[in-house]
Amino acid sequence: MSQVIYNSLTGKKEKFIPLTENEVKMYLCGPTVYDFLHIGNFRGAITFNLIRNWLESNGHKVTFVYNYTDVDDKIIKRANDEGVDTSVITERFIAEFEKDFNTLGLKPHSFNPRVSEHMHDIVAMVEKIISNGHAYVVDGEVIYDTATFGEYGRLAKRNLDELEAGKRVAVDDKKKRPQDFVLWKPAKPGEPSWDSPWGKGRPGWHIECSAMVKAILGDTIDIHGGGVDLLFPHHENEIAQSEACNCTKYANFWVHNEFINFGAEKMSKSLGNVITARNFMEKYDAEILKYLFLSAHYRTQMSITDDKLLQTISALVRIYSALELAQQTVNEVNDEAVSDAGFDKKLAGFDSKIKKALNDDFNSAELISFVFEAVRTFNALGFANKKKKNATHKGASQIFLEWMKKYGDMSALFNSEPSPMLNRLDEILIEMRNIDKEKVETLVQQRNTAREQKDWTLADTIRVELETIGVELFDGHERGWKVKVNE
Numbered sequence: 001m002s003q004v005i006y007n008s009l010t011g012k013k014e015k016f017i018p019l020t021e022n023e024v025k026m027y028l029c030g031p032t033v034y035d036f037l038h039i040g041n042f043r044g045a046i047t048f049n050l051i052r053n054w055l056e057s058n059g060h061k062v063t064f065v066y067n068y069t070d071v072d073d074k075i076i077k078r079a080n081d082e083g084v085d086t087s088v089i090t091e092r093f094i095a096e097f098e099k100d101f102n103t104l105g106l107k108p109h110s111f112n113p114r115v116s117e118h119m120h121d122i123v124a125m126v127e128k129i130i131s132n133g134h135a136y137v138v139d140g141e142v143i144y145d146t147a148t149f150g151e152y153g154r155l156a157k158r159n160l161d162e163l164e165a166g167k168r169v170a171v172d173d174k175k176k177r178p179q180d181f182v183l184w185k186p187a188k189p190g191e192p193s194w195d196s197p198w199g200k201g202r203p204g205w206h207i208e209c210s211a212m213v214k215a216i217l218g219d220t221i222d223i224h225g226g227g228v229d230l231l232f233p234h235h236e237n238e239i240a241q242s243e244a245c246n247c248t249k250y251a252n253f254w255v256h257n258e259f260i261n262f263g264a265e266k267m268s269k270s271l272g273n274v275i276t277a278r279n280f281m282e283k284y285d286a287e288i289l290k291y292l293f294l295s296a297h298y299r300t301q302m303s304i305t306d307d308k309l310l311q312t313i314s315a316l317v318r319i320y321s322a323l324e325l326a327q328q329t330v331n332e333v334n335d336e337a338v339s340d341a342g343f344d345k346k347l348a349g350f351d352s353k354i355k356k357a358l359n360d361d362f363n364s365a366e367l368i369s370f371v372f373e374a375v376r377t378f379n380a381l382g383f384a385n386k387k388k389k390n391a392t393h394k395g396a397s398q399i400f401l402e403w404m405k406k407y408g409d410m411s412a413l414f415n416s417e418p419s420p421m422l423n424r425l426d427e428i429l430i431e432m433r434n435i436d437k438e439k440v441e442t443l444v445q446q447r448n449t450a451r452e453q454k455d456w457t458l459a460d461t462i463r464v465e466l467e468t469i470g471v472e473l474f475d476g477h478e479r480g481w482k483v484k485v486n487e
């Protein structure tokens with residue numbers, strides 16, 4: 001069974017064969033570090049973490065580069081607004097990014113280059129593009145000449161005529177054609193700048209990625225990724241620059257993740273519906289974000305709604321309850337574990353289905369659904385309510401925990417301690433469902449008193465009332481109750 005990946009360049013799923021056997025060179029466009037990242041910005045990082053882990057588990061050595069764009073107009077604007085140096089802004093938001101990244105528990109990348117550390121590579125690349133006849137210089141500005149690159153528009157599947165139609169070059173513009181783009185621009189007073197053969201200036205955005213890819217991974221890479229919004233013009237321009245400079249193919253596979261929306265709306269600053277990853281993870285949890293994202297295929301748009309969040313939380317409660325039961329069983333049973341052949345076989349069956357799904361363009365939605373199936377199968381062994389667990393229960397629990405860890409490590413999920421996680425999910429549900437905790441506590445007290453007084457009718461009436469509120473009595477919790485989760 002071989003790996004197949006949807007390639008945006010060809011618009012098809014293709015068999016993935018790395019340039020060098022068992023080695024994968026992968027680059028993902030990283031954030032511009034001028035603010036906190038919103039949850040959508042992390043879809044790429046979460047998806048590519050799984051992609052990288054899956055490829056590694058199949059024996060590939062993956063070199064994974066994720067950059068920080070620390071030279072950009074938005075950074076300069078914020079630095080000016082705050083009256084500080086741009087490095088104050090970039091250092092601050094790189095640190096904030098790293099904090100979010102660590103909370104998400106994703107695997108560190110092989111390299112996190114910063115644009116500012118690669119000025120020399122950028123200038124060298126622009127020089128080469130000029131000497132290869134693909135750029136022109138006007139008043140200290142270097143502009144890419146798209147007309148010299150026959151392949152321009154191939155990734156976006158648009159031809160030059162289409163790109164030119166309806167567009168005009170502004171009068172004061174130095175460009176020959178509307179789609180030509182800046183490789184190097186002169187710095188304005190007060191802006192950060194670097195020396196170059198064309199005077200003091202700074203790079204255009206697109207050349208930054210091309211130069212970091214070349215410096216760290218080389219002329220041709222296996223996989224280049226990013227959000228779909230980057231496909232044009234950013235990635236189209238990266239191809240044009242890199243191929244004009246290196247005279248060889250830039251990236252074999254282009255992998256683009258779709259957008260995360262809020263309800264029916266796109267997440268955008270102007271709509272005011274942007275939710276930072278920090279806020280989301282404080283209000284909900286990193287686990288909820290990762291599960292939510294991976295439960296859909298990366299090439300589908302996802303809308304975040306309260307319903308979807310509730311479904312995600314319910315699913316996580318079921319999964320972590322099973323993990324808790326398995327851990328308790330392993331701890332409680334002193335006898336040596338005895339394997340449950342039937343259960344082992346079922347898990348092996350899920351293994352082959354998951355392999356097929358991930359080999360087919362990293363279908364994480366199926367991965368998640370088979371994990372859920374495995375949980376269901378574990379629960380169906382039916383020993384949760386048995387007072388005394390036996391050696392076979394222990395065997396099944398051990399295998400189940402190992403199996404969950406394997407896919408948990410791959411997807412950065414299911415690695416939290418079950419009991420605190422279940423408590424946290426319960427608290428989130430109380431908040432989301434507006435459950436009046438005090439009222440519930442009072443009812444539980446009244447019910448206990450009724451039971452002490454052997455008033456079974458009243459005790460029963462209160463239990464029904466609690467159910468209507470959406471909570472159930474639960475001995476396993478110190479509080480004695482928890483939010484009822486939908487099956």
Ligand code: AMP
Pocket residue numbers: 029030031032040041042043044226227228229230257258259260261267
């Ligand atoms: P930026 O800092 O705007 O360059 O974005 C960083 C990454 O986040 C890019 O790969 C974008 O494609 C991606 N991105 C931005 N908004 C969203 C969104 N709503 N959903 C998914 N990805 C996004």
Ligand code: ZN
Pocket residue numbers: 029030209234
């Ligand atoms: Zn990029």
